[in-house]
Amino acid sequence: MEIRVDFHTHIIPEEIPEFAKKYGGSRWPTLEKTCSCGANIMVAGKVFREVTDQVWSPEKRIRDMDEEGVDIQVLSPIPVTFSYWAEAEAAEEMSKIQNDFISNTVKQYPDRFIGLGTVPLQDVKVSIREMDRCMHELGLKGIEIGTNINGKNLDDPSFLAFFEMAEKWEVPLFVHPWETLGTDRMPRHNFMYTVGMPSETALAAASLVSGGVMEKFPRLKVCFAHGGGSFPYILPRLDQGWKVWPHLRVTSKPPSYYAKNFYFDSLNYDPLTLKYLIDSFGYEKIVMGSDYPFLLREIPPGKVIDDTLELTKEQRIAILGKNALDFLNIKVKEVAKR
Numbered sequence: 001m002e003i004r005v006d007f008h009t010h011i012i013p014e015e016i017p018e019f020a021k022k023y024g025g026s027r028w029p030t031l032e033k034t035c036s037c038g039a040n041i042m043v044a045g046k047v048f049r050e051v052t053d054q055v056w057s058p059e060k061r062i063r064d065m066d067e068e069g070v071d072i073q074v075l076s077p078i079p080v081t082f083s084y085w086a087e088a089e090a091a092e093e094m095s096k097i098q099n100d101f102i103s104n105t106v107k108q109y110p111d112r113f114i115g116l117g118t119v120p121l122q123d124v125k126v127s128i129r130e131m132d133r134c135m136h137e138l139g140l141k142g143i144e145i146g147t148n149i150n151g152k153n154l155d156d157p158s159f160l161a162f163f164e165m166a167e168k169w170e171v172p173l174f175v176h177p178w179e180t181l182g183t184d185r186m187p188r189h190n191f192m193y194t195v196g197m198p199s200e201t202a203l204a205a206a207s208l209v210s211g212g213v214m215e216k217f218p219r220l221k222v223c224f225a226h227g228g229g230s231f232p233y234i235l236p237r238l239d240q241g242w243k244v245w246p247h248l249r250v251t252s253k254p255p256s257y258y259a260k261n262f263y264f265d266s267l268n269y270d271p272l273t274l275k276y277l278i279d280s281f282g283y284e285k286i287v288m289g290s291d292y293p294f295l296l297r298e299i300p301p302g303k304v305i306d307d308t309l310e311l312t313k314e315q316r317i318a319i320l321g322k323n324a325l326d327f328l329n330i331k332v333k334e335v336a337k338r
Contacts, residue, residue: 003321006301008265008289009073013101014056023090054293068300076116076144079178088123103138115140121149124162141328142172147204155211167217176225201229212250214258227268265289271308283315287324
């Protein structure tokens with residue numbers, strides 16, 4: 001049974017309170033309408049991103065899904081709303097607004113959407129509390145997190161309690177780049193999106209395997225956006241570093257041993273690149289993702305998978321939908337009943 005599940009899509013509430021007035025600070029995102037079907041995401045009085053009603057209207061999304069052959073979208077917040085830089089209680093309020101909105105959208109259209117939440121990782125105690133609410137009250141199926149939290153890599157000891165609870169509660173984590181490294185060198189050509197994000201994702205993945213997080217929590221489920229960025233291609237170099245600098249090791253085995261547990265979305269645009277990802281980690285670890293509704297998205301979702309002609313029918317069915325459901329702890333027969 002072929003089910004097309006777009007694992008990587010973003011959504012935002014149509015109305016966001018003006019947090020800057022309530023809490024101060026200029027980095028809070030707001031949505032300023034430009035017309036009935038469009039808006040600007042504003043940060044610090046500047047246009048961060050131009051968007052259409054695709055980012056807030058489930059009805060518009062469903063029309064697009066029907067046109068592009070997508071059965072289910074997995075909804076996750078737009079990373080600019082993570083707000084890790086803010087006071088934890090303020091960021092928790094922002095998280096709750098998004099998580100409630102995503103949960104309500106899923107409940108409104110349960111046969112078309114699956115939801116991921118967000119948590120204020122600058123305070124691990126608060127983030128665990130909101131993760132608990134997301135998973136055990138709101139019915140969300142996972143948590144989206146950023147690649148770093150205020151410059152701290154994901155292997156920072158302060159985050160261990162969060163990963164411990166994510167493993168205990170079997171919470172799938174979707175790692176998405178934000179606040180990318182080297183932004184001061186990427187002001188032109190939108191390099192932040194095309195170079196910075198893949199590099200930032202690689203650093204996050206490398207931190208989890210080389211920093212011992214995946215060794216401590218081997219049942220942790222982690223999926224990386226954009227095909228893992230540049231991580232799959234530098235993994236042999238990470239192994240070589242582990243080999244030649246034994247005094248720096250904090251794990252008993254090389255990074256590639258732990259990376260075999262990772263999942264990756266398919267958003268790398270090129271069948272050759274997708275084939276490398278499959279050959280390196282196994283087709284069971286690749287989920288279809290398009291980055292709907294942004295400009296860099298793949299249209300139609302799953303095109304790179306369809307264009308990878310050497311895939312078997314079983315592999316194609318798995319990558320297009322089954323793997324995403326497996327990652328999110330959802331059985332295919334549960335989806336078929338919707």
